[in-house]
Amino acid sequence: MHVPLLQIGGTVAVIAALIAWTGPVFRWARRKAERRRTARYPTPGRRPLQVVAADVRRLARSISLVPTGAPMARRRALAAAYDDVLVEAATLLEIPHELRTTPDGPARDVERLRLLAALEGAGLAVQG
CATH class of the missing domain: 1.20.5 (Single alpha-helices involved in coiled-coils or other helix-helix interfaces)
Structure with missing residues (x-):
C-alpha cells in the first residue's frame, strides 16, 4: 500500500x-x-548631420531644377524625399515640427519654410 x-x-x-x-x-x-x-x-544607426545637410541641399537643388513638363509623380517623389530629409534633420537637431501631420497644400509649404528657417537658425547650412 x-x-x-x-x-x-x-x-x-x-x-x-x-x-x-x-x-x-x-x-x-x-x-x-x-x-x-x-x-x-x-x-540601423543615425546618419551624420553633415550627410543629412548635404541631402537637404541636393534635394532642394533638384526640386528647383525640375523641368516644366516633368511628370507630377516626379515632383511629388522629390517633395516627399525632401520632406523626409527635413524631418530627419529636425530630429537630429531636436527641432519641433509638424511637417508629417500637415496636409498637402499651402499649409504644408508654410510648415516646410518654417522648418527650413528653424534649421538655418540652428546652424544647419540649408542653402548651397
Missing part, C-alpha cells in the same frame, strides 16, 4: 516541478531568441 502512494506522490511532485520550471525555461528561450534576432538584424 505504501509503494503506490509513494509512486503517486512522486508523480505529483515531478508534475509540480515541471509546471514550476516552465516559466523560467520560456523566459530563457525568449531571451536567447531575442539575442539571436538582434545579432542577425542590428538596428
Whole structure:
C-alpha cells in the first residue's frame, strides 16, 4: 500500500516541478531568441548631420531644377524625399515640427519654410 502512494506522490511532485520550471525555461528561450534576432538584424544607426545637410541641399537643388513638363509623380517623389530629409534633420537637431501631420497644400509649404528657417537658425547650412 505504501509503494503506490509513494509512486503517486512522486508523480505529483515531478508534475509540480515541471509546471514550476516552465516559466523560467520560456523566459530563457525568449531571451536567447531575442539575442539571436538582434545579432542577425542590428538596428540601423543615425546618419551624420553633415550627410543629412548635404541631402537637404541636393534635394532642394533638384526640386528647383525640375523641368516644366516633368511628370507630377516626379515632383511629388522629390517633395516627399525632401520632406523626409527635413524631418530627419529636425530630429537630429531636436527641432519641433509638424511637417508629417500637415496636409498637402499651402499649409504644408508654410510648415516646410518654417522648418527650413528653424534649421538655418540652428546652424544647419540649408542653402548651397
